[in-house]
Amino acid sequence: MFPSQFDYHRAASVAEAVELLSSLPDAKLVAGGHSLIPAMKLRAAQPAALVDIGRIPGLADVSADGDSLVVGALATHAAVADSAAVRSGCPMLAETAAAIGDIQVRNRGTIGGSLAHADPGADYPAAMLALGAEITAVGAGGERTIAASDFFVDILTTALADNEVITSVRVPCVAGGAYLKHRHPASSYAVVGVAACVGMDGGNVGSCAIGINGVTGKAVLAGAAAAALCGGPASADRIAAAAGRVGDAFDEPLGDLYASGEFRAHLAGVYTRRALAVAAERAG
Amino acid sequence: MGRYVGTSVKRVEDPRFIQGKGRYVANIQFPDMVYVAIKRSPEAHARITRMDTSAAAAMDGVVAVFTGQDFKDGGCGSLPCGWLVPDTKVPDRPIVVTDRVCHVGDSVAVVAARTPYIAADAVEAIEVDYEPLPTVVDARGAMDEGAPLVHSEIENNVSYHWALGDQEACEKAFAEADEVVEIELVNQRLIPTAMEPRAAAAQWDAASEEMTVWTTSQNPHPIRLLLSAFTLGIPESKLRVISPDVGGGFGSKIFHYPEEVIVPWVARQVGRPARWVATRTESQMTDSQGRDHVTVAKLAMTSDGTFTGLDVETWANQGAYLSTFAPLIPTALYITLLSGNYKMPGVFGKVHGTLTNTVPVDAYRGAGRPEAAYLVERLVDLAATRLGRDPLDLRRQNAIPKEDFPYQTPVAFLYDSGDYDRLMTTAADRADYAGMRQAQAEARAEGKLRGVGVVCCIEASGPAPSAVAGSLGSAVGFWESGEVRVHPTGQVSVFTGSHAHGQGHETTLAQVVADELGVPIESVEVVHGDTGRVNFGMGTYGSRSACVGGSALVRSAEKVRAKVLQLGAHLLEAAEEDVVYDRDTGRVHVKGSPESGKDFGELAFAAYTAHNLPEGMEPGLDFVSFYDPANFTFPASSHICEVEVCPDTWEVRILRYVAVDDVGKVINPMIVEGQLQGGIVQGVGQALTEIGAYSDDGQLLSGTLLEYAVPRADLLPGIEVDRIETPSPHNPLGVKGAGEMGTIAATPAVANAVLDALAPLGVTHIELPLTPERIWRAVQAAGNGA
Amino acid sequence: MRHRVCLTVNGKAEEFDVEPRLLLCHLLRAYVGLTGTNIGCDTSQCGSCTVLMDGKAVKSCTVLAVQADGCEVTTIEGLAGADGLHPVQQSFWDNHGLQCGFCTPGMIMTAVEILDRNPGATDAEVRHGLEGNICRCTGYENIVKSIVAAGARGS
Incomplete structure (x- = not known):
């Protein structure tokens, strides 16, 4: 309940944040703090310094940019869930944000923080993978864009360098998307979360992507299942058959007191089927 | 009936809580206070080979660091156990260990610091080396040959064996039975999780040698007694224990805990006030926990469904040490309830209390009675299935008829009153049981997994006749004190030895006394939770405050009325038999002429001026009574739960929950309903979400609220509560306990509903909690390729 | 290293000198003396410590006091108005x-x-x-x- 001591720096700009992260030993970035502060309270995380980017102007904006949405790293889950641009342009993203934690958590937690923390039970990663989002980060070497599929490296590990700061996330507008989760009854994290995107080409599924979090250490794309759905109608049978292929995506399912890896894999199939059905319906 | 009893008076305690003015122990603050933090063992069983506190002691802001030896040398005694059945083996339970830890969370060192942050830093800086020892965590496995010993002097980890019932009748029943159903089940370990973590604060006055201790206790007087006589050694006359507002207890705050000794001891040692507040994680790993039984049982019956015998053997996990009342729970509060609501001649139960490398287990809401109810009600459902009978119908057939009360069971209890058939038919009507069964048939035809669970449950509440408690192993009596002090203005202060930690006694006990005296409820104040203000009392648990505490106040109020009547007659210059005490107004007047009377306030004032008292009457108007109940009271309930199980995710969705309870006469219906609703959700928690799980090496796997799933607001769609009343014949209010009935009935109601839903898949048993994965595995094991 | 934090708590602006690790719930309880904000867990689950920060419900156990610098905080004690209970x-x-x-x-x-x-x-x-x-x-x-x-x- 009592974090250990650290130094605190409030960055006025992204450049200053990068500079501080580069110069301070064992420094951590904090925005909403809803991944980091709980860990610090249990002293599971004991950074020597915090660099607070929570007040950097312009980083919380959410806006439409052509066929994409650009979500600032500091946008809270509540802001994403409530954004008219997100709700109309990419309903699945709003749905994902609204599924995170609870009201209080959504009021503080940010999309950048959630992605950078890369918790296996976090909700955003599956959506980022399924949507093919691009994550923009600024580091000592300047700005770069990282594809979501390259971003999640391992449990609690991303492609970000220690001194890189996520500034925004670009998400394509997808009408035919859905995110469904099996909520842990205690932690509210995703035991399994499935983000499905379906694009119709005439009467057939033209494109499909399925992102899954909760089952393995990092969120994964269920490529075989998605491929299985393409090229035919989004019928219940074909959706069920495709969902039956999600197991291919899991190397080593994680287990805990509530759900073993085996059961998580089972749930992933169920939620994939459900998410695909909703996504296909939304795709029209 | 008076003006207040029986009505839903709004709670007088609420204004402070809704405005953030609750007086919890964690809110106590003194300018020079030290913050106490405790180094906890991360090991379940280990020898301490080295401890270095020097770095901690040297930290800026650290006032002192103490080890177990300091407490021992400083006069602290071990924590006693207050309930010993014959031949109980009691392991020594030091305040802070000196050389060996026996469960994760055992206290190994204590820090006092200027801020809680520094105290946490210092705790982290204490270095301890442990040499791990073999561990045992399983209630039954603890007795296995060759199992590691928690305490080397206690053979086979057995603290006690205990048995009760008519073994001969039981054996006969099984020898002659037409049908026998058997079950082996686990009543899983639960973590009480009162929302307020435990806390203690203390202030020592060196000049007067007086110690004040604030603690999150359900029973401050017994804590003072134990502190004085066993652990702290300060005379009761110099020791004041205050339990101010306490944020829920559910049993877990009955017991005497090490921190209640540590904090005052540290305060005296450092000469400054001291306070310790548990973090949630600390509370989860050190509060006494609940349940944790393994049971093998069988039920005998005739072919027409008449129950004839029940044979039960239970292994009860008591944890690493015996908590204050630990042996009581699986013995006199469990085996005694195995007759349920049914006529059964041959009931026999035996229990083995075992020690393991886990946190101590003691009373948790229901305490023994939910364990019995879950077992009996599962067996009855299995019997119904075996016989092809409707489970409600079979229960009605075997229920004790109302004309048989008082009813002597084969397991010691004399049930006071009840009407179980009416209870069940009321529940069936309220739930439209027939309609539920019809809907179930239709749902099943559509391939849905719909189930209906029905239970009829019994509770023994309002402990207890002191002599009976003594004969069963108690070291204390279970009477209650109640004082009614009428002030000269006619205002009334009521002092009860009961303690409220959510139950609303400040309202309900004021209702009782206001009606007894015929005064406005606004002029009655209820005082509790302070040994400096209240007569010795036994506190609140076992749903006893109305039955026992309320009865004590009725007795005192009767004494007040008698004196007021006598004084009134004297002042009205009438014979006592010619005046009446009007309990609607509090006035004493001559029979037939209410206008020629004296107000309550006038008479109270006259009692204190003492200018004109009857011959021999003492001045003042203040009476205390100590009420020892003649029996327990026996609330009963019939709950009906309707569920649907998702055939994909295997989640359980509760569609309806209908509860009909008989808690005797009701003082405040709103509060009673609240108690039942809250109790029910705790029972549903045991059925569906909660488990205090230990790994084989004694690590607590559900030690934070990230893992331990306390029910949330969306677990149920709502609860429909109704009741019948069969007054208890042996207490003046006719009340029975209301605090635990909901919890007792809800677990089997939900379990029966879920297993009913899964019956078409051939599933007959799943251990609690009925999580999706457990259901999934059971369905697979039953031969379904789900 | 200590920091100055300015907060408006229940309409009253105040300044505090705090360690960066101080949680908002502890600042409210120990520094401002507003003990109505209770602390029921240490993993941000229970919500007992919820306050309004700039009008939004937040768990004050999961906000550093330094992060709340410049914010308006409303606690349970500040909810009732001049005309009585909220x-x-x-x-x-x-x-x-x-x-x-x-x-x-x-x-x-x-x-x-x-x-x-x-x-x-x-x-x-x-x-x-x-x-x-x-x-x-x-x-x-x-x-x-x-x-x-x-x-x-x-x-």
């Missing part, structure tokens, strides 16, 4: 929405946001809205009733 407070009293009272401040502060976002919240919407708040006493039944009733009265 409608949500009144509704909790009227509907027996509390027992031990420990989770109550957080429940009420969360309820204020639930009704702020959705004044006509239904029973089911309120149950969903309370996903970040734990009560162990009431079974939530009367909490939900209190919030729905307060919404119905307000709208």
